Amino acid sequence: MAEKENNEELLNLFNLLTRFQEIELEDVEMEIGDFELWLQSRSVAHTALSKTVRATPSLRRKPTNILQADFMPPVEQYPGKVVEVTLGATKGEGGTRGKSITIGGEEAPAFYLFETPPPHPPVISLDVFDTKIPLAKPVKMHFADVMEDPVAWAKLAVDKYGADMITLHLISIDPLVKDTSPTEAAKTVENVLQAIDVPIVIGGCGDPKKDLEVFEKVAEVGAGERFLLSSVTQDMDLERACAVAKKYGHAVLSFTPMDLNQARQLNRQLYDFLPKTQIIMDTTTAALGYGLDYAFTIMERARLAALMGDPELQHPMSSGTTNAWAAREAWKKMDPEWGPREFRGPIWETVTALTLLLAGVDLFMMMHPAAVKTLKDTIQRLTVGQPVSPKNIADWVAAKI
């Protein structure tokens, strides 16, 4: 064998990271006061920076002391704002979830924390499949026991792996797979609803006709739960799809293939039937090495356009980050030089996720527990973290590693 089967435990990244990397932050809401200083300095920022001129050293005497320079965060003003979308509903709100989750509402580019920090942290939804599917080995090792039981799978995702939400992929409804009936699919949804109390994304199979039939049934049994129906596409009967979301109080995921104009167009069509606060958009995620540059730039452009006032792109963004596993570098056995796929796979998903986090994604649909943990930790550090002292790294040069 090209790749030695190392000790299972050492390859279980999730356990390693959990044991040695506890986050010690409390799960507190962000205090506006933390950012007061930044906000106050806004008005003077422009003038302070525009007067800088590079020195002409030859004419001057060498300085003997540090010449003090000012620094004002380079803030800009944005006329636009991303709408807020709430997923999941508690008893008081007409559903049965433990809590609802709101995403969106950004008034500045992703994690330009010196401007306006995001009002809501991005969230992670773990994939759950309604039937056994072939999974990459590094993923399978974490879900082996639940692969044929979506209820147990969903519980594992929430209880052990800390999913904020779950995405229930009803892939068995595909006429080319099992052609499960809408009634049967709705039954699975009901069972999962009872087993966990986080908000749920309902994933279809990609067949626009069958998905719609199933959405209609599922939306009804989950009336008031504020699902995210994933997804509505240009080849779907949009009026019917939106009617379902509207009648039973769900949100829809507007999905387009990496093209801002198509994204605008689909959103515009949806506005005829649904309020903006029920629409999240997905402009397609490609894996690291397989078009991540396109995915990243489309999302970054979409978010910047939204902030600059483009009303058709002012939606929270969702990413099918699991697509990272389409990269062969993530799942294949390779020459030992490239390390075990148990590490290569999750870092591939992590890097894909972090890159899109920095483009402005609000909702990540993910797979590997270690990638989920790292993204979750990073989001927490970015949204509730306190300024740190650089003391630990001040003498990194001399560190004996």
Place this chain on the structure above:
Amino acid sequence: MVGTGAKKTNIREISPIDVYMLLPKTNCKECGEENCMAFATKLVNRELRLQSCPPLLKKENKKVYGQLWEMLKPPIKEVTIGAKDHSIKVGGKYVLYRHEFAYTNPTAIAIDVTDEMPEEEVLARIKRTEQFSYEYIGMTLKLNMIAIRSTSGDPYKFKSAVKKVAEHTRLPLILCSFDSKVLEAGLMVVQNAKPLIYAATKENWKDMAELALMYQCPLAVFAPNDVKLLRSLSKTLTEYGVNDLVLDPGTLPGEGIRDMINNFTMIRRAATKKGDELLGFPLIGTPVTAWLENAEAPKEVAEWNEAYLAAILIDRYADILILHSTEGWVLLPNVVLRQNIYTDPRKPVAVEPGLRILGTPNEKSPVMFTTNFALTYYTVASDIESAGVDSYLLVVDSEGIAVDCAVAGRKLTADKVAEAIRDDKMEEKVKHRKLIIPGKAARLSGEIEEASGWNVMVGPRDSSDIPKYLKEKWSQAD
């Protein structure tokens, strides 16, 4: 108004006309272009440099050359590290976002060694750095530099370490110590190699500035989590006469990620959008600091943290990175990410048209085609390989456009497909006459059958369904 060297920080505001007005307008063609206007257009697109215009280099044009240089220079200074034939350029960025233009000079990745490492380890790390290579869409992804850290604080040890490294590699170097005496000991043995000096701090800046001037080396400035100090040091050092700076606002692992991202982002925004020249220098990140956290954890944890810290910094504007881990799974995602982020978004990425042999196909194997858009091609090829079916894949020239757009835009036509079948002599290679076409090219079925005389089988719309399709349809067709 142009002509006065008026500063324009945004590259998109400069038009070829602005540049043309200042050119000699001789239309001499010495630059290789048809006329001065064509040259101006290429200058604005950064496809040619000012030096390509011989008349501009004449003494009487010195002033106007200066004006053009000022107009066209990037807001992030381009800094060269290393001696002539083995140097690397860092920085030189024109924009904050890659879609505004394109990023220049991909993040240089350095691997560290120390002056206390056993010699075999140092040599092994140099060898690994030099030999690291990964083939990716027709390119070879590589590592770029060696960083030598003084952990001993002893000038003699550092000197001998630098000497040893310089004897074994021509890669550009970064010499790291906050003690100017130690650093100078190292510099003395690589006088002409023009390494990056790391780093000037608020304590040692004057001595480091003297070294940078004496040895004519670029100088890094380290002011962890203090952008105001970084800016002050930049001001002081440029006044001092050191022109090539590299800025380090600190790579803060763990809880520091928040401040780290904030600092890198503020600095790059200030330089590109607000014209802040004191911050208009390349940025250096040191994900190696991930190893300082949590010393009792297994090394895999530090490697994991270092890997994703590096990725964040590639996304958020770092021009140089110093890494400690040489593990393939740590480095691979980062060199691929760097390639992705630094691809020119203005140009579709294309591969050579022609026949690709996947596995060991025979006369009964399936024949498929796709376009020469690199992303499409590599995805399709990977999907076919994952099916484990030996196949022929014809790459048809669609001018680097994806299937659906190429069909709509008539860049992919039945005639081109028939031509590919003929040119690659498919009728000699297989006995059957069945061509599997992309689902998104379905509407060309009839025309392709007519033009080629082959039977068309419409394949899936997404190449990820090829394995399933081959399993179901090809065995039946066979």
